[in-house]
Structures are given as C-alpha cells and as structure tokens.
Amino acid sequence: MSEHDDSTDSAETAVVTGANSGLGFEVTKGLAERGTHVVMACRSTERGEAAKREIEAEIPEASLEVHELDLADLDSVAAFAEWFASAYDELDVLCNNAGVMAIPRKETAQGFETQFGVNHLGHFALTARLLPVLEQTPGESRVVTQSSVAHRNGEIDFDDLQGERSYSAWGAYGQSKLANVLFGYELDRRLRSADASVESIVCHPGWAATNLQFRGPQQSGSQLRLWMMKLANAVIAQSAERGAEPMLYAATDPSVEGGDFIGPDGFRNMRGSPEVQESSERSYDVDLAQRLWEVSEELTGVSFDRPLLAAT
Numbered sequence: 001m002s003e004h005d006d007s008t009d010s011a012e013t014a015v016v017t018g019a020n021s022g023l024g025f026e027v028t029k030g031l032a033e034r035g036t037h038v039v040m041a042c043r044s045t046e047r048g049e050a051a052k053r054e055i056e057a058e059i060p061e062a063s064l065e066v067h068e069l070d071l072a073d074l075d076s077v078a079a080f081a082e083w084f085a086s087a088y089d090e091l092d093v094l095c096n097n098a099g100v101m102a103i104p105r106k107e108t109a110q111g112f113e114t115q116f117g118v119n120h121l122g123h124f125a126l127t128a129r130l131l132p133v134l135e136q137t138p139g140e141s142r143v144v145t146q147s148s149v150a151h152r153n154g155e156i157d158f159d160d161l162q163g164e165r166s167y168s169a170w171g172a173y174g175q176s177k178l179a180n181v182l183f184g185y186e187l188d189r190r191l192r193s194a195d196a197s198v199e200s201i202v203c204h205p206g207w208a209a210t211n212l213q214f215r216g217p218q219q220s221g222s223q224l225r226l227w228m229m230k231l232a233n234a235v236i237a238q239s240a241e242r243g244a245e246p247m248l249y250a251a252t253d254p255s256v257e258g259g260d261f262i263g264p265d266g267f268r269n270m271r272g273s274p275e276v277q278e279s280s281e282r283s284y285d286v287d288l289a290q291r292l293w294e295v296s297e298e299l300t301g302v303s304f305d306r307p308l309l310a311a312t
C-alpha cells in the first residue's frame, strides 16, 4: 500500500504495465472498479497521466498512481522496482501486460532485440525484482503474464535469440510470446515447489482492437499493412474491453490456479469469455523453460537465484 495515500489502506494493490493504452488501460479500469489501487507503469508518464484522468472521469473513486517504467531499459526496470519497494509494503497482483508486435528490428538500451527485450526480458527482470514484495504480501498474490495465440507459432532460437543473423518481425513476436508462456509456467513450478504464497498465471486476449496492430506498419512505413490492420480491427477484432477480460479474470477470479492458461472461449479463441485452456505443446516443455530461464537470468543480470526459487 502507498505510504502517501491513506485512502488505499484496506485496498488491494496492483501494478499494470502498459496501463495507458489498449488492454492495460481496460485492465486498470476493471481493477479500479473493483476497488483495487493500481500503479500504472507506463513508459510515458504524460500518456499515463492522460489515461489516469480519463479513468478518473469515468470512475471518480478510482485510486490510481502513474509511475515511469520503460521495459526496453533494464535500468528503468530496476529504478521502478526500487521506487515501488520504498513506497509500498504489499503487491497483490502484478500484470505483465505491456508489449510490442511485429515491429522492424530495433534494440533495447542493453542491446536486446526489442520484442524479446520488452515483451519477455523486461517483464522477467521486473517480476524478479518485485518478487520480495509479492511474497511478503499477506494472503495470496498473483503474477499474470499476457501472451498471445501467436505463441503457438513461436520457437525459441537459442542460436540467434536477438535476431542478429536473420530477423522476421512475426517470428520475433512469436518467440517473445512463447517466452511469456514458458516463463509463466516455470515461475509457477518454482513457486509451487517453494510452497510460496504467490501464483503465476498466463493469459491471452484473443484478438482485440488496440494500438498494437498499428505499430509495425507505422514503424515500417507500410500504408497497405496499416490499412489492412485497421480493416481487420474493425471487422474481426473484439473490443479492448472484452480483450482485457482474460487478464482481469486471471488477476481476480478465486477459481483460477497457478499454472492456468486463460483465454477467450469463442471462435478460434480469438473472442469470447475467459476460460481455462491448453497452450501449445511446446509451451509445456520443462527443459526448454529451464533453459530460457537460465539464459534470461544471464542476459538481464537479475537472478531469482535464492533457495526459494531454485530449479525443480
């Protein structure tokens, strides 16, 4: 709970990454409606504050705080976690939501391919750094990681993780989204074997109309792809509000268990209401998950390496 806001004394506390836009915005709204105090972790505090004002206009009793977090810079991740631990004693829900999709090859501050760096490594480091406060929270706390149906086509290319030799925008997205599932499940296994009071759940939104689909075409300057994405969003996608439901369900529903994979129950799991589903066969590969975990620790320099979370 925040030291500087007495009104949140009995409320649960959540952190939502990418809270200013799309699904993160809707997840923040949904949590705020339930009376949860939400820390909106945004790379632009200006966009974060604008989103906060929009939510407050709709939900005057919302308890929100914006703080800067750039997942493309591990120093920013460390600074966010340090600030959070100094301002809050408890964290009930960490929503690892922010992401980028199918963008041209770029690198994060530490030289990682951006989709792998932001979608997976940034959240890996954030979770490791926030684990102590998640663990010290009374009752059960949850880590919910946002993946995608695109994880089904994903492969982890350990020989070229950063796409330096060969880069495909969709291949890198699939890799990062498979990494989200492998990470979420491996975290769950380690938490269980440590008998920890934290649960790790993975979810995906199906297809929801947000800004996500426009970033790749905008950054590559493809008007045709931009137009196609706008058309597809208008015709096929469900709303961002509905797309946020799996993450909200994973974050709040009492029936959800660590290791669950939650997604929409409708056509091709692209739309509908949240349900527990199976992820791809590859995502259950424990050896693959442990190898990714070790490589992620090495790359980020952040370790879960305490007796509590040693490999099972």
Ligand SMILES: NC(=O)c1ccc[n+]([C@@H]2O[C@H](COP(=O)([O-])OP(=O)(O)OC[C@H]3O[C@@H](n4cnc5c(N)ncnc54)[C@H](OP(=O)(O)O)[C@@H]3O)[C@@H](O)[C@H]2O)c1
Pocket (backbone or CB within 6 Å): 017, 018, 019, 020, 021, 022, 023, 024, 041, 042, 043, 044, 047, 069, 070, 071, 072, 073, 097, 098, 099, 100, 101, 118, 119, 146, 147, 148, 149, 204, 205, 206, 207, 208, 209, 210, 211, 212, 213, 243
């Ligand atoms: N929409 C879908 O159909 C769909 C399908 C499958 C999976 N997903 C997943 O859902 C998640 C949310 O996407 P969305 O659809 O809500 O897209 P969105 O509207 O584009 O929102 C993405 C959010 O991530 C933030 N972000 C991007 N790079 C960041 C960084 N370096 N550090 C911190 N935050 C960063 C964005 O901040 P800015 O606003 O500052 O750019 C924005 O707040 C992603 O993980 C995505 O892979 C979405």
